[in-house]
Amino acid sequence: MDYGKYKNARNASWQCILDYNINSLPVIVTNIIRQSDNIKLMKNSEVKKLPNDKSGITIKKKDIFYIIYRDTEPSRRCRFTIAHELGHIFLGHLLINTPVYRTFTVRNDNESAANVFARDLLAPACVLHELKAFTARNIANLCNISLEAATYREKRMKELELRNAWYLHPMEEQVYKQFEMYIKNKKSGVIR
Numbered sequence: 236m237d238y239g240k241y242k243n244a245r246n247a248s249w250q251c252i253l254d255y256n257i258n259s260l261p262v263i264v265t266n267i268i269r270q271s272d273n274i275k276l277m278k279n280s281e282v283k284k285l286p287n288d289k290s291g292i293t294i295k296k297k298d299i300f301y302i303i304y305r306d307t308e309p310s311r312r313c314r315f316t317i318a319h320e321l322g323h324i325f326l327g328h329l330l331i332n333t334p335v336y337r338t339f340t341v342r343n344d345n346e347s348a349a350n351v352f353a354r355d356l357l358a359p360a361c362v363l364h365e366l367k368a369f370t371a372r373n374i375a376n377l378c379n380i381s382l383e384a385a386t387y388r389e390k391r392m393k394e395l396e397l398r399n400a401w402y403l404h405p406m407e408e409q410v411y412k413q414f415e416m417y418i419k420n421k422k423s424g425v426i427r
């Protein structure tokens with residue numbers, strides 16, 4: 236994946252955190268949808284539109300984005316699926332009216348970018364850094380994501396901690412400011 240796209244997905248996740256006033260973990264993805272007039276969430280058990288091998292799909296119809304997710308999967312996986320589909324929407328992957336599917340294997344740049352968006356939205360690196368949440372189990376519990384997704388996050392966090400270049404981007408600083416109270420309360424044990 237080219238670095239330009241990666242940066243876009245990362246920046247888009249920060250923008251989303253800022254725009255939707257997300258200031259604590261776990262991120263409630265349904266709150267983002269509730270605040271968006273043009274995004275609707277639908278359960279596949281009700282609409283039965285998903286191909287068998289897909290966990291999620293976004294369809295654009297008359298300026299409304301319909302996210303259909305496989306609601307029979309574990310809730311932690313559902314959260315990632317929905318965040319991934321939000322990535323497609325916020326990254327502008329759905330300018331044409333063709334369905335974009337969530338796939339299990341990373342097939343193209345758009346899929347990778349949507350995964351990066353979901354990861355950075357649900358498990359913002361600077362918040363994990365401040366809370367020193369570095370193990371997959373810790374990350375999974377804090378962010379309410381699957382252990383599998385948290386294991387990838389753990390790997391990435393190791394790289395970021397080695398690089399140790401936090402807050403070079405003003406948006407990351409803003410994300411930190413938005414989470415500041417949460418981080419403080421979490422660290423002092425006011426919230427568990």
Ligand SMILES: [Zn+2]
Nearest residue numbers: 336337346349
């Ligand atoms: Zn996708």
